[in-house]
Amino acid sequence: DQQVKQNSPSLSVQEGRISILNCDYTNSMFDYFLWYKKYPAEGPTFLISISSIKDKNEDGRFTVFLNKSAKHLSLHIVPSQPGDSAVYFCAASSKFGSQGNLIFGKGTKLSVKP
Amino acid sequence: EAGVAQSPRYKIIEKRQSVAFWCNPISGHATLYWYQQILGQGPKLLIQFQNNGVVDDSQLPKDRFSAERLKGVDSTLKIQPAKLEDSAVYLCASSRDPGNYGYTFGSGTRLTVV
Numbered sequence: 001d002q003q004v005k006q007n008s009p010s011l012s013v014q015e016g017r018i019s020i021l022n023c024d025y026t027n028s029m030f031d032y033f034l035w036y037k038k039y040p041a042e043g044p045t046f047l048i049s050i051s052s053i054k055d056k057n058e059d060g061r062f063t064v065f066l067n068k069s070a071k072h073l074s075l076h077i078v079p080s081q082p083g084d085s086a087v088y089f090c091a092a093s094s095k096f097g098s099q100g101n102l103i104f105g106k107g108t109k110l111s112v113k114p
Numbered sequence: 115e116a117g118v119a120q121s122p123r124y125k126i127i128e129k130r131q132s133v134a135f136w137c138n139p140i141s142g143h144a145t146l147y148w149y150q151q152i153l154g155q156g157p158k159l160l161i162q163f164q165n166n167g168v169v170d171d172s173q174l175p176k177d178r179f180s181a182e183r184l185k186g187v188d189s190t191l192k193i194q195p196a197k198l199e200d201s202a203v204y205l206c207a208s209s210r211d212p213g214n215y216g217y218t219f220g221s222g223t224r225l226t227v228v
Contacts, residue, residue: 004156034215043118043205043219044157089156093215101170102215104156 003027004092006105013112019077021108023090026071030092034102035064035075038087047088048075080112116140118220120206126226132194135223139187139208145169146183147217148191149205157205163189164212196227 005024013019021035031052036044050057050064050073057064063076077084087109091102119138127133139146144165149157160179162169165186174181178197183189193200203224209217 032215036219041221043207043221045219046216049216091156091215101159101162102157104158106154106156 001026002105003030004090004103004105006088006090006108008108009106010109010111013080013110015082015112015114016079019075019080019084019110019112021075021077021088021090021110023073023075023105024071025073025092027092027094027103028071029094030103031095032093033064033066033073034091034093035062036089036091036104037084038089038107044089077110080110082112082114085110085112118206118208118218120204120220120223122223123221124224124226126228127196129198129227130195132192133196133225134190134192135204135206135225137189137191137206137220139189139206140218143208143210143218144186145209145212145214145217146189147207147209148181148189149207149219151203151205151222153202160191160204162212169212193225196225198227201225201227 034049035047037047038044066073087107089107090105146163148160151157160174161171161181163183166183181191203222205222207217207219
């Protein structure tokens with residue numbers, strides 16, 4: 001049973017436009033959410049996170065939105081750049097579980113076309 | 115700051131053989147994780163160490179997988195005997211403490227079992 005779901009395996013966006021990556025979760029005990037970015041043959045790199053006490057967190061071109069009632073979060077990238085082309089993983093954790101244990105989604109492959 | 119070092123980068127073995135992976139975390143990082151990423155899936159936690167003690171190994175197949183973290187620094191993950199379904203990328207990650215979820219991943223070891 002997948003607790004973190006990324007239902008879109010891939011997304012293609014034109015350079016300069018907005019990229020929106022979506023993530024749904026089922027476990028209401030999750031209280032911290034993260035996005036990781038992964039290039040081929042490299043390990044995932046931490047991108048941005050959000051605590052469940054917030055509904056938005058912004059870092060430069062990256063913004064994460066959290067809708068707790070819908071158990072949904074999204075990552076917005078504005079404007080998208082070709083260097084953003086990578087696989088993006090959504091991850092979640094709960095302080096009531098083992099600290100540090102992240103539950104990952106399957107990832108969404110983003111392609112940004114020049 | 116040097117990253118998380120892993121070796122080897124690639125390994126091909128026959129089923130029923132044994133294999134070992136090595137990880138050197140970022141200096142000063144007390145928490146170390148081993149994740150397994152099967153093709154098309156997100157990373158899944160196998161084991162978490164805090165210094166040289168095990169925090170969580172609930173998802174480690176203990177009949178064939180073992181891990182240790184000597185002196186709270188380097189860690190090795192071993193599989194014996196390997197099965198075809200163990201083919202995956204094995205990722206090591208570290209963080210300063212278990213509450214810090216934005217941890218740093220290594221590039222991983224890609225294992226192919228034939």
